[in-house]
Amino acid sequence: DVKVTQSSRYLVKRTGEKVFLECVQDMDHENMFWYRQDPGLGLRLIYFSYDVKMKEKGDIPEGYSVSREKKERFSLILESASTNQTSMYLCASSPRTAYEQYFGPGTRLTVT
Amino acid sequence: QKEVEQNSGPLSVPEGAIASLNCTYSDRGSQSFFWYRQYSGKSPELIMFIYSNGDKEDGRFTAQLNKASQYVSLLIRDSQPSDSATYLCAVNKDGNNRLAFGKGNQVVVIP
Numbered sequence: 752d753v754k755v756t757q758s759s760r761y762l763v764k765r766t767g768e769k770v771f772l773e774c775v776q777d778m779d780h781e782n783m784f785w786y787r788q789d790p791g792l793g794l795r796l797i798y799f800s801y802d803v804k805m806k807e808k809g810d811i812p813e814g815y816s817v818s819r820e821k822k823e824r825f826s827l828i829l830e831s832a833s834t835n836q837t838s839m840y841l842c843a844s845s846p847r848t849a850y851e852q853y854f855g856p857g858t859r860l861t862v863t
Numbered sequence: 864q865k866e867v868e869q870n871s872g873p874l875s876v877p878e879g880a881i882a883s884l885n886c887t888y889s890d891r892g893s894q895s896f897f898w899y900r901q902y903s904g905k906s907p908e909l910i911m912f913i914y915s916n917g918d919k920e921d922g923r924f925t926a927q928l929n930k931a932s933q934y935v936s937l938l939i940r941d942s943q944p945s946d947s948a949t950y951l952c953a954v955n956k957d958g959n960n961r962l963a964f965g966k967g968n969q970v971v972v973i974p
Contacts, residue, residue, distance in 0.1 A: 782960045793966035801960060841906055850895040850955040852962055854906040
């Protein structure tokens with residue numbers, strides 16, 4: 752079974768803090784993705800990576816950065832958290848030659 | 864036009880009935896189609912995928928694909944209360960590894 756884990760299920764941070772969200776997958780997948788999910792807006796892609804040290808902007812990259820130093824790990828960084836970044840953050844991975852994505856359990860981030 | 868549209872509002876079905884969900888997509892080059900189930904407060908879980916026109920059955924779930932009409936549907940037979948969830952349709956974006964997701968349809972199975 753594919754397993755994608757995320758560092759925290761719930762996180763509360765203050766405005767202006769730097770926030771790190773980590774994602775680890777154990778299936779040797781090349782592709783990894785970060786989404787946020789908000790009521791009424793659905794899943795929105797923030798960044799994705801198709802290889803170590805590679806990254807591509809998704810649909811809403813502003814205010815976020817990512818890091819992929821190892822194949823199994825993909826980190827999302829909020830440089831200076833703001834209240835409008837309060838959301839559910841979902842990490843996913845997929846193999847190079849297939850499109851199906853497998854999601855981690857999600858991190859519900861609240862910025863106060 | 865949105866990439867993936869799921870227009871139906873919440874769907875209430877009695878236990879044991881068939882739940883039918885529809886999804887349309889805009890990119891004719893799409894080749895891979897997925898259905899995810901998402902329970903409230905949880906992450907999406909892949910339940911079905913389909914690549915070819917026609918029907919694909921897996922247990923109580925059937926996915927139907929019609930590329931000419933650009934729609935994909937999901938049927939849930941003998942609906943159970945445990946099927947109460949939001950179902951997301953996803954379609955590959957031509958030329959890369961991304962998926963485009965619909966906003967989802969909520970299904971409520973009434974015992």
